[in-house]
Amino acid sequence: MRAFLTVSRGIDRLLGWSAVIGGWCIVGLILVVFYDVVTRYLGVPKVFGLNSTKLQESEYWLHSYAIVLVVGAAYVRQTHVRIDLLRENLSLRLRYWIEAVGCAVMLVPYSILGAWLSWPYALRAWSTGETSKSQIGLSDIWLLKGGLIVMFVLLGLAGLSVFIKAVAGIAGQLPASMQAETLGGEN
Template sequence: MDALLRISGVIDAVSRFFGKFIIWLVLAATLISAANAIARKAFNIGSNAFLEIQWYLFGAVFLLGAGYAFLQNAHVRIDVIAGKLSMRTRMYIDIAGILIFLLPMCWFMIQFAWPVVQGAYESGEVSSNAGGLIRWPVYALVPVGFALLGLQAISELIKRFAFLQGKAPNPLLHGAHGGHDEAHAHNDEAKGEVQK
């Protein structure tokens, strides 16, 4: 389990890197959007390339940031129901969800999207809009984003099994639904909950 937790730590570091990287994409999209609006309103100059790069950046933020959102527990949960369940039951539900739904979906999306990326790259597909951009980079965001999400799903799976064995803190008590210090403060309590 120690070796698996080290692998989980490496995956978490990759997700954190992309989480910090997409902040710059948000800034770039904001600046491009502002410049495009100013150019259009003040000088009556428009650019399809500027519009499309905004869409590309918007897509990149969501696709490349999905794994980081999972790491931070920032994804949607039905807390009204989950809050009434024991921690052990919640872990088993998470494990089942990752194995039955999330990992197969990531695999399907990568398999489905990769031929589209390859075809667009080989054909040199370009947007049909005048002055539009090449398409394969934005298509490539789909398999890359789902690969990152799938990797983080594996990390979360490892952490949940480790928690059930009493070898790691509760992965649900950090990120968006609780602070890192809170996770350590509740670790003993949560481990006791696992025994129920």
Template sequence: MPTLFKFAQTIDYLTEQVGRLLYSIVILTVGIGFYNVAARYLGRFVGLKLSSNALIELQWYLFSLMFFIGFPYILKHSANVRVDFLYAHWSPKRQALIDFLGTVLFLIPFCLIGIYVTFNPVLQSWGQLPDGSWGAWEVSSDADGLPRAPIKSMILVSFALLLLQAISQAIKYGAILQGYEPALREIQSETEKPPIE
């Protein structure tokens, strides 16, 4: 169990680093959004086009990226919304059992299905043709728009990161069920810590 727990801690470290990356993405998204609004109004005032579809789409891409790569971080810190008033009153082992079963029976299969279903559309977005050859990337239909392939690829990345974090959580829940105390302490500290310290 200690070896698996170390593996889970490595995944947790990766998730924390991705969570820290969200800081920059949020600031960049707000900055581009501010520029887009200011440029639109200032452009009307001076009679020039100061913004572009590329910047508007970049703002949309970054906003999507926040959600895509934020899912594993939310899972790690149990920041998802729980509507179960019974769960809070259960013992840590009972909570771990329910979380373990939910993760293994539902979340991990969901991630695997998500990867399977999105794999071919992402390849097609990069230009893979039905005969297996490669063509042009999928691009926005708007003038001066951005390529769609990079943001569509992030769907795969987000499912892969969520799958890794789900495996980490399952390992930690399993460790709690087997009485491995460091796992219980880590799970409890993750739910008590504020997000992204």
């Protein structure tokens, strides 16, 4: 079980690094929005062949990638919404079972299906050289659509990590320090 928990910790570190990159996307988003506002409303000329359309499209690209790169880390840190009306009254072991079954039956298969169904969508955008619907917008739309695949892979890895921790909890081998990051809340 220790080897699996080591794998889980490795996945968590990968997801943490991904979230840091997602955080930098937010910093980039703030800078792009600031630049767009300054150039548009204060009459400052745009440089590097940029235009308002490209800037606005890059804003939603950065926003999209921030979400894509953070969603897995958010799941393993238990920052997602839970409705714990019944669960909190259950035994600790049963809560671990619910978490393990939820990951194995719903989250990981959903992530695999999502990545599988997103693959042709991104591949079609790449193979056709899809660009923005605006003639002066961004090109390489496959990078944006490929973010769906990245998101589902990261979410699937998060589900695998929490599954490993839940199984360790069922077996009574989960360190107490990892209990809250497996079940959420104040356990």
